[in-house]
Structures are given as C-alpha cells and as structure tokens.
Amino acid sequence: MSDINYELNLTVNGERGSFRVSPRLSLADFLREELHLTGTHVGCEQGACGACTVRYNGDQVRACLMYAVQAEGAEVETIEGITESGELAALQEAFHRNNALQCGFCTPGMLIAAADLLKHNPSPDRDQIRAGISGNYCRCTGYHSIVDAVAETCSGGTKEATQ
Amino acid sequence: MSEKPHLSVLDRPNSYIGRSVPRPNARRLLAGRGQYPSNVSLPRMVHVAFARSPFAHARIVGVDTEAARQAPGVVGVFVGEDIAKICQPWVGTLEHFAGMKSAPQYPLAHNVVRWQGEPVVAVVAQTRALAEDALELLLIDYEELPAVTDPETALDPDTPLIHPELGDNLVFGSKVEAGDIERAFAEADLVVEDEFHFGRHTGVTLEPRVVVADYDPSEERLTAYHGTQTPYQMQDVYARHLGLAEENVRVVVKDIGGAFGIKLHVHGEEMTTCALSMLLKRPVKWSADRLESFVSDIHARDHRVRARLALTKDGRILGYDVDDLTGVGAYSVYPRTSAVEGNQVIKLVGAPYTQQHYRAVLKVVLQNKNVMSQYRAVGHPIAFTVTEALVDKAAAELGLDPMELRARNYVPDDAYPYKSASGFTYEGLSLQRSLEKLKEMIGYPELREEQRGLRDKGVYRGIGIATFVEITAPGPAFYGVGGARISSQDGCSMKLEPSGKVQLAISVNELGQGTETIVAQIAATELGIAMEDIRVVTGDTGATPYGGAAWASRGAAIGGEVTVRAARALRDSILEVAGASLQTSPSELDLRDSLVVSREDGEELISLAEVGRIAYFRSDTLPPGFQPQLSVVRHYSPQGLPFAFTNGVHASYVEVDVDTGLVRLLNHWVVEDCGRVLNPKLVDEQARGGVAQGIGMALFEECLYSADGQLTNGSLADYLVPLSSELPDIEVAHIETPSQYSEIGAKGAGEAGTAASPAAIMNAVNDAIAPLGGRVTAMPMTPERILRSLKRI
Numbered sequence: 001m002s003d004i005n006y007e008l009n010l011t012v013n014g015e016r017g018s019f020r021v022s023p024r025l026s027l028a029d030f031l032r033e034e035l036h037l038t039g040t041h042v043g044c045e046q047g048a049c050g051a052c053t054v055r056y057n058g059d060q061v062r063a064c065l066m067y068a069v070q071a072e073g074a075e076v077e078t079i080e081g082i083t084e085s086g087e088l089a090a091l092q093e094a095f096h097r098n099n100a101l102q103c104g105f106c107t108p109g110m111l112i113a114a115a116d117l118l119k120h121n122p123s124p125d126r127d128q129i130r131a132g133i134s135g136n137y138c139r140c141t142g143y144h145s146i147v148d149a150v151a152e153t154c155s156g157g158t159k160e161a162t163q
Numbered sequence: 164m165s166e167k168p169h170l171s172v173l174d175r176p177n178s179y180i181g182r183s184v185p186r187p188n189a190r191r192l193l194a195g196r197g198q199y200p201s202n203v204s205l206p207r208m209v210h211v212a213f214a215r216s217p218f219a220h221a222r223i224v225g226v227d228t229e230a231a232r233q234a235p236g237v238v239g240v241f242v243g244e245d246i247a248k249i250c251q252p253w254v255g256t257l258e259h260f261a262g263m264k265s266a267p268q269y270p271l272a273h274n275v276v277r278w279q280g281e282p283v284v285a286v287v288a289q290t291r292a293l294a295e296d297a298l299e300l301l302l303i304d305y306e307e308l309p310a311v312t313d314p315e316t317a318l319d320p321d322t323p324l325i326h327p328e329l330g331d332n333l334v335f336g337s338k339v340e341a342g343d344i345e346r347a348f349a350e351a352d353l354v355v356e357d358e359f360h361f362g363r364h365t366g367v368t369l370e371p372r373v374v375v376a377d378y379d380p381s382e383e384r385l386t387a388y389h390g391t392q393t394p395y396q397m398q399d400v401y402a403r404h405l406g407l408a409e410e411n412v413r414v415v416v417k418d419i420g421g422a423f424g425i426k427l428h429v430h431g432e433e434m435t436t437c438a439l440s441m442l443l444k445r446p447v448k449w450s451a452d453r454l455e456s457f458v459s460d461i462h463a464r465d466h467r468v469r470a471r472l473a474l475t476k477d478g479r480i481l482g483y484d485v486d487d488l489t490g491v492g493a494y495s496v497y498p499r500t501s502a503v504e505g506n507q508v509i510k511l512v513g514a515p516y517t518q519q520h521y522r523a524v525l526k527v528v529l530q531n532k533n534v535m536s537q538y539r540a541v542g543h544p545i546a547f548t549v550t551e552a553l554v555d556k557a558a559a560e561l562g563l564d565p566m567e568l569r570a571r572n573y574v575p576d577d578a579y580p581y582k583s584a585s586g587f588t589y590e591g592l593s594l595q596r597s598l599e600k601l602k603e604m605i606g607y608p609e610l611r612e613e614q615r616g617l618r619d620k621g622v623y624r625g626i627g628i629a630t631f632v633e634i635t636a637p638g639p640a641f642y643g644v645g646g647a648r649i650s651s652q653d654g655c656s657m658k659l660e661p662s663g664k665v666q667l668a669i670s671v672n673e674l675g676q677g678t679e680t681i682v683a684q685i686a687a688t689e690l691g692i693a694m695e696d697i698r699v700v701t702g703d704t705g706a707t708p709y710g711g712a713a714w715a716s717r718g719a720a721i722g723g724e725v726t727v728r729a730a731r732a733l734r735d736s737i738l739e740v741a742g743a744s745l746q747t748s749p750s751e752l753d754l755r756d757s758l759v760v761s762r763e764d765g766e767e768l769i770s771l772a773e774v775g776r777i778a779y780f781r782s783d784t785l786p787p788g789f790q791p792q793l794s795v796v797r798h799y800s801p802q803g804l805p806f807a808f809t810n811g812v813h814a815s816y817v818e819v820d821v822d823t824g825l826v827r828l829l830n831h832w833v834v835e836d837c838g839r840v841l842n843p844k845l846v847d848e849q850a851r852g853g854v855a856q857g858i859g860m861a862l863f864e865e866c867l868y869s870a871d872g873q874l875t876n877g878s879l880a881d882y883l884v885p886l887s888s889e890l891p892d893i894e895v896a897h898i899e900t901p902s903q904y905s906e907i908g909a910k911g912a913g914e915a916g917t918a919a920s921p922a923a924i925m926n927a928v929n930d931a932i933a934p935l936g937g938r939v940t941a942m943p944m945t946p947e948r949i950l951r952s953l954k955r956i
Contacts, residue, residue: 033204036204037195038197039196041369041370043371045452045453046453046879049369051369078195080195083195092190096185096189096190096193097185099185099186099677099844099848101189102676102677102848103192103419103421103422103675104192104418104675105197105368105369107197111193130887130890131888133887134886134888137369137884137886139366139368139369139855139856140675141851142852142885142893142916143855143886143887144893145848145851146887147892
C-alpha cells in the first residue's frame with residue numbers, strides 16, 4: 001500500500017476544489033466519501049452494474065472504474081448537480097409518472113445513461129432505448145417502465161431537457 | 164340522528180383507492196437523495212472487513228493475527244471465539260417442522276469452516292481499504308476436509324457428515340398425502356413424468372448488505388442502520404443474541420437498495436459488526452462488496468424434483484406424485500429456516516387443479532455450500548414449473564390444446580371456499596376468468612397461427628402458459644406457531660398535527676414497492692384529506708409500532724387493513740373533538756376536504772386545522788373533563804384463513820435459435836388476481852419486476868459451483884442478471900376477487916410475477932423446440948442445455 005497522497009484539482013457540479021487523495025482511491029469513493037455526494041451508488045466495483053455512472057467532461061463514465069487522480073483538471077457531474085441544474089427535470093418527471101424506479105439504487109446512474117442516450121439519439125425506438133440503457137442493471141422494475149419513461153421524454157416535446 | 168349509513172373506506176368520496184397515484188417518496192430517489200444504509204457515516208466510525216474461508220470444508224488449525232494487528236490503521240482483529248463471547252449462536256429450526264434439525268451457527272466460523280466464503284476473522288480499521296490491506300497479513304492454517312456438494316449423495320452412509328453431532332446430513336423430511344395415489348396411477352389412462360433441476364441462484368440486490376452498528380455503552384443502547392426488510396425481527400435477534408434489552412435496540416432503515424427476501428435472514432456479518440461495536444464502543448460499518456454478496460447472501464432454489472402426473476383419457480387430472488430433494492448449504496438459515504421453500508413446493512404442486520389424489524415427499528439436505536433460504540416467491544416457481552410443465556406434456560400426449568386441458572381441471576370460479584388436496588383452504592380464486600382474460604389479451608388463435616406460419620419457414624417460436632396459486636399475507640401459522648419471534652401483525656399510529664395535517668407511522672416498511680404510498684392513499688381517503696397532507700414514517704423501530712414489516716407479500720393486505728383501522732380511530736377522535744366544540748353529536752358529523760361537515764347535508768362546519776388548534780391550544784373552550792385524543796394506534800393480524808391465496812396466469816412467447824440455443828423473449832403477459840387493487844400502477848410494477856426475476860431464473864442466473872464446492876462465477880460479469888436488452892415488454896391485467904376477511908379486501912401482490920414466469924418460459928421454449936424433438940427440464944435453460952436437448956452438441 002502506498003501512503004503517498006497526490007494533489008487533485010477538479011470541478012464537481014460546478015464547484016472547483018483541491019484535494020489530496022490516495023492514488024488507489026476510486027472516483028466513486030472520492031465522490032461518496034470525500035465530497036459526500038452519496039447519490040452516486042456503488043453496486044459492483046467492476047464496471048458491470050452502472051449504479052456509479054457519472055459524467056466526466058460531459059461523457060458518462062463508471063466512477064468505480066476510474067481513479068480519482070485521473071480526474072485531474074476534469075469537470076465531473078453527479079446526479080446531485082444535474083438535478084439542481086434542472087437539466088434532467090423532464091426525464092425525472094417521466095420516471096416519476098411511470099414509476100420507473102422502485103428501490104431507486106440504480107436510478108441516478110440510469111438517469112445519466114438515459115440522458116446520454118437521448119443526447120446521441122433524440123428519438124430512439126423501444127429497442128434502441130433498451131440497448132441504450134443495457135449497461136445499467138435494474139433489479140426491481142424489469143425495465144418496462146423505464147423504457148416507457150424514456151420513450152415518453154423523447155416523444156413528449158421535452159427534448160430541450162436533454163440538450 | 165342521521166339516517167345515512169356509515170361509509171366503508173371503499174365508498175368514501177374523493178377516494179384514492181384504485182388510483183395509480185405516483186409515489187411521493189420516489190422524488191427523493193430521483194434526485195440522488197436516497198438515505199440508504201450504505202450512505203451512513205458516523206463520528207468515530209471504523210470499518211470491518213472479513214477474512215473468508217477459501218475452502219468448502221476445512222478445520223481451522225491456527226490463526227496468526229499478529230502482523231495484521233500491526234498494520235496501519237488497524238483498530239482490532241477478532242477471531243470466532245472473540246465474537247462468540249458476546250454473541251450467542253443460533254439454530255435455524257422451527258418447532259412445527261417435526262424432526263427438523265440444524266447445528267448452532269456462530270457469527271464467525273468456529274473451529275470448522277463449512278462453506279467457501281464463510282467469514283472467519285474480522286479486521287477493523289480506520290477505512291475499509293486499510294482493513295482489506297490487513298486481511299492479507301493474516302496467517303490462517305486450514306486442514307482441508309472432504310466437501311459434500313451433491314444433494315443426491317448427501318444422505319449416503321459413506322458421505323462425510325457436515326455436522327457430526329446431527330448424525331446425518333438431513334435437515335428436514337416431510338410428506339403430504341391425500342386420496343389413494345397408488346391406485347390413481349394404476350388406473351390412469353395417461354401418466355407423464357419428468358425430472359426437473361433448478362439451479363441455485365441469488366437475489367443480487369443492487370445495494371449489497373450493509374449495517375452500521377452504533378453501540379453507546381453509557382446507555383447500553385445499540386442503534387443499527389441496517390439494510391433489512393424486517394427491522395423488528397432484527398431488533399429481537401440483536402437483543403437476544405447480544406444480551407441487550409430489547410427496548411435498547413433500535414433498527415433503522417430508511418431506503419434500501421433492493422431486498423427480495425435476501426435481507427430478512429440472519430447472516431454472521433451483521434451480527435459480528437454489532438458485536439464489534441459493543442466491543443470497541445464506537446460505530447462500526449460493514450458494507451459487502453459484490454464478491455462477498457455472492458458468497459454470503461443467502462442463495463435460493465437448488466431443487467431436483469421428480470414428478471409424475473396421472474390423467475384420464477378425457478384429460479381429467481387425477482393427481483400428482485412428487486419427490487423434491489433440495490440442498491440448502493451448510494446450515495439451516497435463522498430464524499426462518501431453509502425448509503420453508505421445500506415445504507411450500509410439496510404443498511403447492513397441482514394447486515390450481517381439482518386433483519383428488521396427491522403425494523409429495525421432501526428431503527432437505529446439507530451441503531458444503533453457501534446457505535440457502537427464502538427468496539421472492541418462495542417455492543412457487545419450483546412448484547408451478549413442475550405442475551405446468553407436466554400439464555403441457557400431458558396436453559401434447561392427449562392431443563389437447565394446453566389452454567383447454569387447464570380449463571378442464573381448474574378449481575371452478577364458483578367452487579369457493581375450496582380445500583386443496585394438500586390441505587390449503589382457498590377463500591376465493593378466479594382461475595377460469597383469469598385464463599379467459601389471458602386468452603383475449605394475447606390473441607391466442609392468431610398467435611398460434613403466426614407460430615405455425617413461421618415454423619414452416621424454419622423459425623421456432625413457442626407459446627407457454629403457466630398458472631399459479633400463491634400464498635400471501637400469512638398469519639401466525641407461518642412462523643409464530645413454530646416458536647419464531649416473527650410478527651404476523653402490523654401496527655399503525657397516526658396523529659393529527661395542530662395544522663390539521665397527519666403523521667402516520669407504520670411497521671410495514673418501504674422497499675420501493677410503494678408501501679408509503681398505498682397507506683397514504685388509504686388514510687387520506689378515510690380521513691377526507693389530501694394525500695399530500697400525510698407524512699408517512701417507516702423503517703425505524705424507535706418511532707413506529709411493532710410489526711412484521713415487509714415479507715411474504717403482506718404490505719397491502721395487512722398494512723392496508725391496519726391503516727384503515729387506525730385512520731377510522733383518528734377520524735372518530737377528530738369528530739369527538741369537533742362534536743364537543745360544536746356541541747353536537749359526533750355521529751352527526753363527517754370529514755371531507757380537510758373539513759368537518761354535517762353528515763346530513765354536507766354543510767361545512769370547521770376545518771381540521773381549527774380542530775387541531777382547539778384541541779392543542781384552547782382545550783379550555785371544550786366541556787370540562789373532555790380530553791382530546793388525537794393520537795391513535797391500531798394493530799391488525801390477518802383474520803380468517805392462515806393465508807390470503809391469490810392466483811393468476813402467465814403467458815410467454817419466445818423464439819429459439821436452434822443453431823445457437825439462444826432464446827429471444829418476444830412477449831410476456833400476466834393476468835393476476837390479488838384481491839382489491841389499491842394502486843394499479845404499483846401492482847403492475849410488482850408483477851413486471853417479479854417476472855424479470857423469474858426470467859433470470861429461467862434463462863440466465865445460476866451460482867455455479869465446482870465439484871469441490873468453489874463458487875466459480877461470483878461477479879456481475881460472470882453471473883448473468885437480466886438486462887434491458889434481453890427482456891420483453893411485460894403486459895399485466897387484473898381480475899379482482901377481494902378478500903372478505905378484511906375491509907380493504909387486498910391480498911398480496913409482490914411475488915406473483917416470479918411465481919410462474921419461469922414455468923411459462925419453460926413451456927414456451929419446449930413448445931418451440933418440440934417439433935425438433937427437444938425438451939428441456941433444467942433451469943436456467945442455457946444455450947448449452949437447449950442444444951444438448953436438440954442433440955446438436
């Protein structure tokens with residue numbers, strides 16, 4: 001184990017900060033434990049489940065597969081920041097209306113994945129939605145209502161919410 | 164006196180009952196503001212990591228902890244004996260299961276390890292990472308023992324004993340018999356039989372098991388922020404096994420990242436973590452990583468069932484003869500045991516049918532594998548796969564349509580109450596109407612037409628039907644009579660705030676299934692207020708009445724009914740205060756739109772806020788001696804029959820690629836009857852999520868063990884959980900046969916999706932490959948198993 005800490009400068013949800021972190025600290029653990037951004041969830045720690053999905057310089061990434069030190073100079077956005085900016089409001093409303101979540105543990109990652117899908121394909125069909133969120137496990141819903149919610153968002157004249 | 168009759172909660176104006184109201188508490192989760200136990204962090208908190216057995220069966224020869232103790236950040240290293248000093252072991256048996264036996268299980272392994280992954284040593288450090296670093300410095304010497312992994316040979320005389328003091332590897336054996344099964348089979352025109360295999364799988368809650376234990380020695384008080392679906396049960400277990408006063412143990416669980424039955428069992432890690440907090444006198448957190456989940460969360464299923472079905476030539480079912488062997492790992496799990504699933508299998512085979520003859524034999528045996536116990540739809544997917552696969556096989560032999568063979572044998576819709584061959588009494592089912600509705604929903608003749616047309620083109624599609632009858636909302640006959648301190652009743656308290664709004668606290672907790680929403684719907688309806696004016700509190704044994712919480716699909720049936728009763732009591736209290744203030748009889752008054760109104764003509768008299776103001780701040784204006792009682796509590800235990808049976812039928816439409824063995828799910832339909840539907844959307848979503856877990860069982864999920872008891876696929880990259888791209892849309896429809904034993908009339912809805920979806924898919928796959936001579940009777944139905952059945956590999 002190394003006890004040398006590295007300097008880390010980054011912007012998270014629009015706030016710039018400087019930290020000293022262990023080189024083995026994952027980005028997910030950094031967000032959760034150092035910044036207390038507990039909306040980023042950890043489900044498998046090997047990039048399979050998608051619960052830790054965040055935005056890194058605008059792209060969705062698995063926060064469990066990155067070291068915090070790799071985020072030097074980066075802009076990171078988590079569910080907390082993206083919620084407060086209002087950017088996801090239409091998608092979140094559609095998830096709420098369609099009950100597209102039960103326990104909610106996958107939900108922050110699922111929302112970020114769905115927004116990423118809509119950014120690249122503003123009007124996906126159901127199969128494309130299913131493919132677009134297939135990197136995010138949900139154990140509760142069977143996905144049907146999530147597909148409904150995403151479909152409703154892209155067809156319901158709410159595209160500005162994802163641009 | 165008003166002549167108007169008092170209205171039941173179902174008849175009140177502005178009712179929320181039966182409406183698909185969105186869940187208010189989902190907004191928090193959508194914003195990333197969930198309060199999961201894995202988010203809990205407390206001052207002075209330290210973290211525990213466990214060294215686990217690398218062997219399925221071995222003697223612990225020695226443990227050298229010295230180097231680990233010296234590692235940076237380590238607070239303490241604890242072996243089994245250290246924890247056993249303050250935590251009593253447990254034995255997973257129930258008294259009403261005659262002859263059942265299991266061995267004492269310690270929080271950390273005691274001298275012998277009995278499954279790969281069993282926790283052996285606990286290392287506590289300032290961070291989880293430092294604790295894991297120190298684990299690598301432990302020196303644990305094992306002497307490997309032969310592993311017992313195959314249930315088929317578990318009872319052979321030369322098989323080693325997993326617990327020598329038990330005398331054999333049998334946990335429980337049971338037999339159910341009715342009629343004259345030998346004669347029925349001797350006289351039958353047709354007998355069909357099969358041997359079925361159901362692999363082990365597990366719940367894979369997306370949030371792993373977590374507990375943050377906070378023991379305060381100054382008050383001898385333990386607070387456990389524990390991801391559990393049964394906080395009251397855990398309050399009892401922690402108190403008794405750790406020697407604490409029950410009232411000094413508080414279990415808190417606000418949000419929980421999936422449960423599905425996985426999070427109601429006693430596991431050694433949580434017990435150890437609480438014991439560590441007592442030893443260290445500071446908060447200790449344990450959060451499983453995914454590998455730990457795979458090797459220590461209870462597993463489910465693992466059955467070999469041989470079964471045969473006897474019929475007359477005109478397609479009348481005479482009876483089933485069933486032999487179920489199930490391997491449950493190294494211990495029977497505490498406190499619900501590992502015998503309940505098998506016990507349900509042997510009582511549920513053939514449950515939808517009017518069979519007169521029945522025999523089912525169960526053997527529950529030990530293995531050197533992770534423990535097995537109740538998971539969503541306990542026993543049902545096994546029982547209905549066996550039941551319905553044989554019905555399809557018989558239909559084919561008789562040249563009957565599978566729909567028709569079912570319709571001929573269902574317990575008729577007008578035959579209730581009905582006593583089943585295995586001894587269950589059904590209050591009221593709707594098997595015939597459900598099948599009719601399903602036929603309509605799927606467009607059955609057209610679907611068969613499409614199937615035939617495509618088959619001519621070399622496309623192999625199959626249609627599978629599967630019926631279920633489900634045990635929900637059990638009363639005390641389930642666990643209480645067996646000596647387990649697991650409550651079958653629930654409690655609900657309510658208080659009117661001075662503002663005229665309401666706080667409601669209930670022992671049925673929220674797992675995401677929507678408990679908080681449906682109880683608010685019910686209370687708002689009964690009290691004549693808006694749902695938004697009710698704040699619901701769940702998941703805190705220190706703040707809610709005592710109850711059973713969330714298991715066996717009991718939230719709507721039991722939690723719903725207790726809410727009606729508590730709301731009625733509060734309503735009566737409100738009307739008494741209003742009557743005293745208005746100098747009129749409470750029986751002349753009613754509640755509507757947050758107002759006290761005249762029952763007779765609806766005249767608006769005073770607001771609920773005014774009632775609150777008078778009661779709390781101006782009781783001097785009330786008659787002398789009158790004391791307003793605006794906090795109430797009610798408890799309710801299910802009445803009438805031991806279980807609220809529900810029913811339904813699934814259909815699956817699949818396409819099998821006969822070259823690759825891959826199954827594509829095209830559609831899945833469910834018609835279910837869970838009694839009164841309180842919130843159709845939430846019931847649909849329970850069905851859909853349940854179907855998805857059944858699909859996992861049918862096609863994807865299996866905990867694969869090597870012959871020497873090593874789990875070989877303990878990661879989410881290797882263990883296949885169904886993904887969005889693999890699942891079809893799932894359509895759900897309802898028939899409502901309300902229970903007459905409660906006012907609300909709801910029965911359970913949480914497990915219907917899982918109960919028969921695997922059976923429907925097995926029947927669909929076999930329907931697809933039947934023209935090529937294939938038949939699969941083992942789950943998961945992997946491409947390999949399908950190709951083998953087609954003799955292509």
